[in-house]
Amino acid sequence: MDKCIVTFLPDNKKVVVDRGTSLLSAALTAHIHLNSSCGGDGVCGKCRVLVKAGKVHAEPSGRISPEERKAGISLACQTLAESDLTVEILPESRLDLSALSREELALRLRGIYAPAEDVQEARPGLAQEVFAFQPLVEKFYFQLPAPDFNDKLSDLERVCRAVQEKIGEAPLHTGLANLRKLGELLRASSWNVTVSVAAKGPVYEILTIEPGDGSRKNFGLVFDIGTTTITGQLVDLTQKKVLGTKATYNRQATFGSDIITRIIYAQAADGLEKLHHAVVDVLNEMTESFIDEHKVDLNDVTCVCVSGNTTMIHLLLRIDPSHIRQAPYVPTANYIPVVKAAEAGLKINPHGALYCLPGVSSYVGGDITAGVLSCEIFKSKDLELLIDIGTNGEIVLGNNEWLISCAASAGPAFEGSGMTCGLRAVRGAIQAVTVDPKSLDVKYTTIGGDKPRGICGSGYIDLVTQLLAAGVVDKNGKLNRQKTHQRLRPSASGYEFVVVFGPQAGMDSDIVLTDADLDNFKRAKAAIYSAAALLVRHMELNVGDIRKVFIAGGFGTSLNVESAVFIGLIPDLPRERYAFVGNSSLAGAREVLLSREAAQACDRIAGNITYFELSTDAAYMDEYMAALFFPHTDASRFPSVRY
Amino acid sequence: MAEELKLVTTWSQSVHEMQLGATRQEGGSRKAALTVGGEGALPFLFKEGALPHKPLIAAEIFDVPQDDEPEALRRDLKGISGDPVSWAKAMIADAGADLVSLKLAGIHPDGANTSAGQAVSLVKKILAAVDRPLIVLGCGEAARDNEVLPLVSEATKGERLLFGDAVQENYKTLTAACIADGHNIIAESPIDVNIAKQLNILISDLGMPANRIIINPTIGALGYGLEYAYSIMERARNAALSGDKMLAMPFICFVGQESWRAKEARVPASESPAWGDAAERGIMWEVVTAMSCLQAGADILTMRHPRAIKIIKSEIQELMKRP
Numbered sequence: 001m002d003k004c005i006v007t008f009l010p011d012n013k014k015v016v017v018d019r020g021t022s023l024l025s026a027a028l029t030a031h032i033h034l035n036s037s038c039g040g041d042g043v044c045g046k047c048r049v050l051v052k053a054g055k056v057h058a059e060p061s062g063r064i065s066p067e068e069r070k071a072g073i074s075l076a077c078q079t080l081a082e083s084d085l086t087v088e089i090l091p092e093s094r095l096d097l098s099a100l101s102r103e104e105l106a107l108r109l110r111g112i113y114a115p116a117e118d119v120q121e122a123r124p125g126l127a128q129e130v131f132a133f134q135p136l137v138e139k140f141y142f143q144l145p146a147p148d149f150n151d152k153l154s155d156l157e158r159v160c161r162a163v164q165e166k167i168g169e170a171p172l173h174t175g176l177a178n179l180r181k182l183g184e185l186l187r188a189s190s191w192n193v194t195v196s197v198a199a200k201g202p203v204y205e206i207l208t209i210e211p212g213d214g215s216r217k218n219f220g221l222v223f224d225i226g227t228t229t230i231t232g233q234l235v236d237l238t239q240k241k242v243l244g245t246k247a248t249y250n251r252q253a254t255f256g257s258d259i260i261t262r263i264i265y266a267q268a269a270d271g272l273e274k275l276h277h278a279v280v281d282v283l284n285e286m287t288e289s290f291i292d293e294h295k296v297d298l299n300d301v302t303c304v305c306v307s308g309n310t311t312m313i314h315l316l317l318r319i320d321p322s323h324i325r326q327a328p329y330v331p332t333a334n335y336i337p338v339v340k341a342a343e344a345g346l347k348i349n350p351h352g353a354l355y356c357l358p359g360v361s362s363y364v365g366g367d368i369t370a371g372v373l374s375c376e377i378f379k380s381k382d383l384e385l386l387i388d389i390g391t392n393g394e395i396v397l398g399n400n401e402w403l404i405s406c407a408a409s410a411g412p413a414f415e416g417s418g419m420t421c422g423l424r425a426v427r428g429a430i431q432a433v434t435v436d437p438k439s440l441d442v443k444y445t446t447i448g449g450d451k452p453r454g455i456c457g458s459g460y461i462d463l464v465t466q467l468l469a470a471g472v473v474d475k476n477g478k479l480n481r482q483k484t485h486q487r488l489r490p491s492a493s494g495y496e497f498v499v500v501f502g503p504q505a506g507m508d509s510d511i512v513l514t515d516a517d518l519d520n521f522k523r524a525k526a527a528i529y530s531a532a533a534l535l536v537r538h539m540e541l542n543v544g545d546i547r548k549v550f551i552a553g554g555f556g557t558s559l560n561v562e563s564a565v566f567i568g569l570i571p572d573l574p575r576e577r578y579a580f581v582g583n584s585s586l587a588g589a590r591e592v593l594l595s596r597e598a599a600q601a602c603d604r605i606a607g608n609i610t611y612f613e614l615s616t617d618a619a620y621m622d623e624y625m626a627a628l629f630f631p632h633t634d635a636s637r638f639p640s641v642r643y
Numbered sequence: 644m645a646e647e648l649k650l651v652t653t654w655s656q657s658v659h660e661m662q663l664g665a666t667r668q669e670g671g672s673r674k675a676a677l678t679v680g681g682e683g684a685l686p687f688l689f690k691e692g693a694l695p696h697k698p699l700i701a702a703e704i705f706d707v708p709q710d711d712e713p714e715a716l717r718r719d720l721k722g723i724s725g726d727p728v729s730w731a732k733a734m735i736a737d738a739g740a741d742l743v744s745l746k747l748a749g750i751h752p753d754g755a756n757t758s759a760g761q762a763v764s765l766v767k768k769i770l771a772a773v774d775r776p777l778i779v780l781g782c783g784e785a786a787r788d789n790e791v792l793p794l795v796s797e798a799t800k801g802e803r804l805l806f807g808d809a810v811q812e813n814y815k816t817l818t819a820a821c822i823a824d825g826h827n828i829i830a831e832s833p834i835d836v837n838i839a840k841q842l843n844i845l846i847s848d849l850g851m852p853a854n855r856i857i858i859n860p861t862i863g864a865l866g867y868g869l870e871y872a873y874s875i876m877e878r879a880r881n882a883a884l885s886g887d888k889m890l891a892m893p894f895i896c897f898v899g900q901e902s903w904r905a906k907e908a909r910v911p912a913s914e915s916p917a918w919g920d921a922a923e924r925g926i927m928w929e930v931v932t933a934m935s936c937l938q939a940g941a942d943i944l945t946m947r948h949p950r951a952i953k954i955i956k957s958e959i960q961e962l963m964k965r966p
Contacts, residue, residue, distance in 0.1 A: 474848070476841060481815070625835060625838065628837070628841075629844075633837045634840075635844070
């Protein structure tokens with residue numbers, strides 16, 4: 001087949017591809033990641049490129065105006081290489097894969113956004129001792145007695161005897177590789193060895209046996225694999241200390257912004273492989289920079305503990321996720337056995353263990369189990385609610401006697417996807433807004449104080465709240481056409497409100513909120529609220545019975561609770577009952593890493609959570625329709641809200 | 644009744660009363676005003692609460708001739724349906740309708756595309772010819788209705804007519820006109836109790852008093868989703884009687900329009916001999932649909948066939964006899 005050389009600017013990266021390859025695939029081959037929420041279906045219009053030289057075949061797209069088409073702009077996924085090409089990646093199309101700045105980390109990991117906060121020293125959650133400290137992988141240093149004619153125990157039994165004095169009479173396994181070198185190793189080290197032991201449920205396994213005393217050098221990693229963001233921490237397992245925290249984008253975003261698109265992509269040739277590598281590469285790169293920065297030997301990293309939604313865990317382990325989206329929505333596994341990290345492609349000690357937090361169902365994963373663990377809902381006498389707001393909103397209701405969960409497909413509106421000027425919570429995203437009700441002057445703050453590039457979820461919540469209060473948006477979520485103001489104007493798709501005029505923003509086009517955005521937004525908030533309300537109703541309880549509401553998720557960190565209640569996203573309860581827990585998934589994974597007891601508790605929690613399928617519940621549609629209003633069709637549910 | 648109703652529910656609220664038409668003293672020109680709503684109980688359960696007003700029948704007429712009129716209607720309305728004014732008069736005088744519902748189908752840009760001026764003068768002529776309140780409906784094309792209906796509203800200021808239909812996507816213009824000119828408004832929702840309530844809130848938010856809004860819950864004829872409409876009306880009325888102010892509006896049901904759209908009302912006997920006489924069938928379809936709507940709580944029924952109107956009118960009289 002003919003080959004074409006595609007040169008990507010401004011990177012000046014060249015790549016040789018078959019003729020007829022889409023520019024999106026070519027860019028990926030060149031390791032340039034483009035925004036592509038739809039996974040290459042030509043629907044999202046985010047992978048815009050400028051073809052500067054060469055011949056292409058471009059499928060027509062409604063996302064590209066005739067003028068733009070004339071100028072050479074096209075969608076990378078809908079444009080096929082016909083000859084050697086020079087292609088410029090437009091700045092807005094690039095998926096910014098650089099590690100998040102410190103401010104953004106603070107945003108994701110702490111309750112409330114505070115730019116000055118140093119997350120690396122904050123050590124959230126470590127202060128309180130909930131579970132007994134006993135890491136999943138422990139290292140013991142033994143000065144074993146040498147065998148003699150009175151003590152002729154075999155080498156392995158000798159090691160096991162010493163280990164079992166530490167851990168009790170639990171079954172103890174090890175691998176052949178350890179056995180093969182054991183005799184020589186024990187004698188060469190004068191019977192002074194360090195043994196690392198991993199807990200695998202009721203069974204233990206000797207992972208490594210090393211000469212000398214290495215018992216103080218034992219490190220673990222925790223990762224929260226989100227659909228959008230991956231967050232990781234390096235933890236000193238002997239000191240019980242978080243050494244470093246990092247966050248970056250999930251590179252799978254190139255293959256689609258939501259899990260369904262990715263599951264579909266996994267069915268394509270090499271799709272599963274690509275998705276798997278996208279996430280494993282991120283984890284390995286993060287691990288490498290951790291060990292560089294903290295002068296840790298890779299071999300001393302003995303354990304990785306991962307939480308994520310069910311699809312993310314399947315893709316990490318390269319397990320076909322297709323059945324997750326096919327009725328009756330059964331995953332390959334909710335409880336993943338402890339496996340060797342190397343088998344999943346993770347680069348730590350080759351014998352190191354990989355723990356995946358157990359999930360509940362296809363759409364309620366280990367990240368939620370972790371959240372319940374870290375919020376301690378399973379210990380509470382009072383009724384508590386956990387809302388993890390993301391593309392898929394997960395909700396858990398319960399107490400120390402019962403737990404019930406559901407997943408609501410909110411769509412990516414709160415993460416800035418599918419919105420005209422939407423942006424994830426990155427630098428330059430408008431995160432808080434006030435609108436003067438008379439003059440309609442807009443004041444805003446952006447993450448990092450940068451020039452505004454778009455609006456993130458918390459920014460949208462503030463914005464809609466303010467516009468509702470100012471009468472610019474009606475309770476139905478429509479812009480008021482009767483109002484005349486320079487910020488309100490007709491647009492290609494209805495009507496729009498100008499939040500920031502282009503020149504001010506350093507952009508060619510204005511930052512706007514459209515009727516279509518409001519529709520998406522309304523549906524997203526309705527999905528979350530109605531799911532929570534339905535769970536409460538299903539249990540024949542009242543929303544007022546909830547004593548504590550935990551709001552989790554990267555989005556939940558800078559959320560203004562008044563605004564969230566005002567638009568009807570979360571129930572109207574006394575404000576002191578709300579707690580923002582930031583990344584409860586990572587916190588839960590870390591607790592598991594540091595405590596076998598927590599791991600056992602986590603298994604029990606996953607087993608105790610009842611999964612409630614919303615899609616088959618007749619009342620859900622009604623709840624949802626009632627929630628498609630600001631704040632709600634039944635205003636008596638939001639007594640504190642007036643507009 | 645041999646068996647007495649033993650289970651009596653006490654309700655906390657009544658449906659709003661809506662006045663239709665304004666007399667000379669009230670600033671209009673109607674001979675008498677009509678009132679609907681005010682129910683303090685479910686339909687015809689006199690033991691549970693007051694049911695002060697009988698349901699009304701509005702005769703459905705059109706500004707321009709309808710070319711898809713079913714055989715039975717065409718025959719029985721022959722001679723009158725060509726002229727809306729005499730049609731209106733006949734339906735009141737001969738068929739016994741309480742009021743008239745005029746659909747301005749002709750203003751549709753894809754239809755006859757009659758002018759706003761024509762619409763205004765027709766409405767005025769009908770008001771002059773019949774002394775009853777009038778229901779004025781747009782053609783359903785949002786932009787055109789927003790042009791024409793405000794002009795009709797303005798020209799009939801003070802008559803306290805009923806204008807429709809306001810829908811969730813297009814309610815502001817009509818609402819503003821009705822508020823300004825003292826008319827009532829029909830709030831149409833697609834067989835959805837939530838949207839019905841949402842629209843009532845939206846219209847109220849613009850300043851329209853709750854007692855000037857009537858709910859069009861959208862019905863289907865017998866065999867075409869009537870049971871959905873029934874249960875939506877039942878739910879809304881239960882909520883209203885239980886204290887939900889934003890659902891405590893009377894109902895208007897477009898019975899004629901829906902019934903005569905049913906296949907069973909249209910197919911001639913020559914095509915389906917087993918179904919029997921087409922005219923009788925159509926009339927019965929309209930009657931059964933209307934009766935069901937009454938049982939669901941309808942306050943105004945709009946109907947087409949003179950005989951169906953007569954039958955329902957006498958049934959209403961029977962049903963409204965207090966035990």
